[in-house]
Amino acid sequence: MTQQPDTLTTALDYAARGWRVFPLLPSSKRPATPNHRAADCDGTDAWCRTGHAGWEQRATNRPDWITRAWSSNPAYGVGIACGPSRLVVVDLDTHKPGSEIPEPWKTFEITTGEDVLDHLAGVHGGTITPTYTVRTVSGGTHLYYAAPDTARRFANTAGKVGWLIDTRAHGGYVAAPPTTIGTGAYTMVDDRPPAPLPMFLLDLLSRDQRPTTSTTPNGSPNAPQRTSSRPYRAVGSGDAVHSASAYVDAVIDAETTALNAAPDGGRNLALWVMATNVGKLINRGLITEHAALDRVLAAAAGHIAANAYDTYQAEATIRSGFHRAATRRSAA
Incomplete structure (x- = not known):
């Protein structure tokens, strides 16, 4: 069995890729710092002298800071701050036994976020581009994509793309290999550079959750706007x-x-x-x-x-x- 690299070495490798990292508490997905809430911040923490600094503000790609942090506790896990790292991470979960499977996925016998995403790609004429991929402790998958060069700052989503699919961007982070939780570990399964965010995902994340609507006779704004009622292909007379x-x-x-x-x-x-x-x-x-x-x-x-x-x-x-x-x- 190949031995996992130590967390310091891996954290430095992530930093060399331009990703911003921060330590996680041992055997946990919780940030190691700060150890206080924003509401309790009194400014005595060196990071908080000009205002409260959370894990996202403390995430760094500076080798000296990273070495100091993980040398103080080699058991720390590794967190990657997605927004500052210019990443959009697609979190594909798996169905939990005993929980309800919503339609239409129940009819399709689909029980994983990977299959939901594959189905959505087909529906929207898109492709799930191979990219940096991590297997999570729970058996799910993290797909790391390069954030598009747009003025829009993508935030976290939960279920917006589809069932069992969340995304992490600004304001979000992921636990990264070789972080361990209990007896499980996050493992890298595809080490290629992050691919650009697929266009169909960019569209799904960019769109308003309520497409253009028109007002119905009773004033309700919920009815979808209809186009011409004569869209049929003419064949013959x-x-x-x-x-x-x-x-x-x-x-x-x-x-x-x-x-x-x-x-x-x-x-x-x-x-x-x-x-x-x-x-x-x-x-x-x-x-x-x-x-x-x-x-x-x-x-x-x-x-x-x-x-x-x-x-x-x-x-x-x-x-x-x-x-x-x-x-x-x-x-x-």
């Missing part, structure tokens, strides 16, 4: 186009009725089923995906207004249904 349009309208009206009748606790599944069935219309060229998304979102407006899910969550479910329809078609 005008009568054929009208027939196709009428057929699409009939299918969507029937699916909307079923969606509106969905009971509490089954609304998300009903939305996914509707999206899967409307996805078949997309496969047949009767409606574009963009227009189908608008119409299914409009059908879900009542559930969105009732806070069964928000518009962003509804869109993710709909795209998953479209993806399932397309997958079944390709496998047929």
Whole structure:
């Protein structure tokens, strides 16, 4: 078995990459310093003479400071401050036995953040770029990506990208190899330099959780904005186009009725089923995906207004249904 490098050597290696590190308490993910809260800061700590300095402000890539810190306690773990290190770390967790699996992931039999991310990449036409990768103590995965050169400062997210997916950026940190907790250790599984943040993830992290909406007749701002109701691909005469349009309208009206009748606790599944069935219309060229998304979102407006899910969550479910329809078609 290959022996893990000591924490000081590894912390210095991270610093050489330009990453900002700080010590973690032995066998813990808690920062070793400061040992007081901001509310209790009295300015006597040398770091706090001009104001309270937390772990993010104390994170450093200076070799002398790093050597001094870990030489004082070789049992310290290593924390990496993501924001100052220009990193966005995607934290992929695993399903905890006994906890509920939400739809549509239950239907897909998906139980890991890695599979959720893979599914979302397919839905959004993206690619999970190979990058610096760490296996966590709990069996999850950390994907380290280089933060984009934009004016936007990415912050931490929890579930915004998808189920079992969190991200760490400004205001966040990760425990890094060879940090140990109990009998487990964080281990590096891919040592390549961090790749640029994939475009589909950049889009998901940059977007507002509630896409553009329009006001409904009753004044509710929750109904998605609809585009033209004539997005169908014309094949043949005008009568054929009208027939196709009428057929699409009939299918969507029937699916909307079923969606509106969905009971509490089954609304998300009903939305996914509707999206899967409307996805078949997309496969047949009767409606574009963009227009189908608008119409299914409009059908879900009542559930969105009732806070069964928000518009962003509804869109993710709909795209998953479209993806399932397309997958079944390709496998047929």
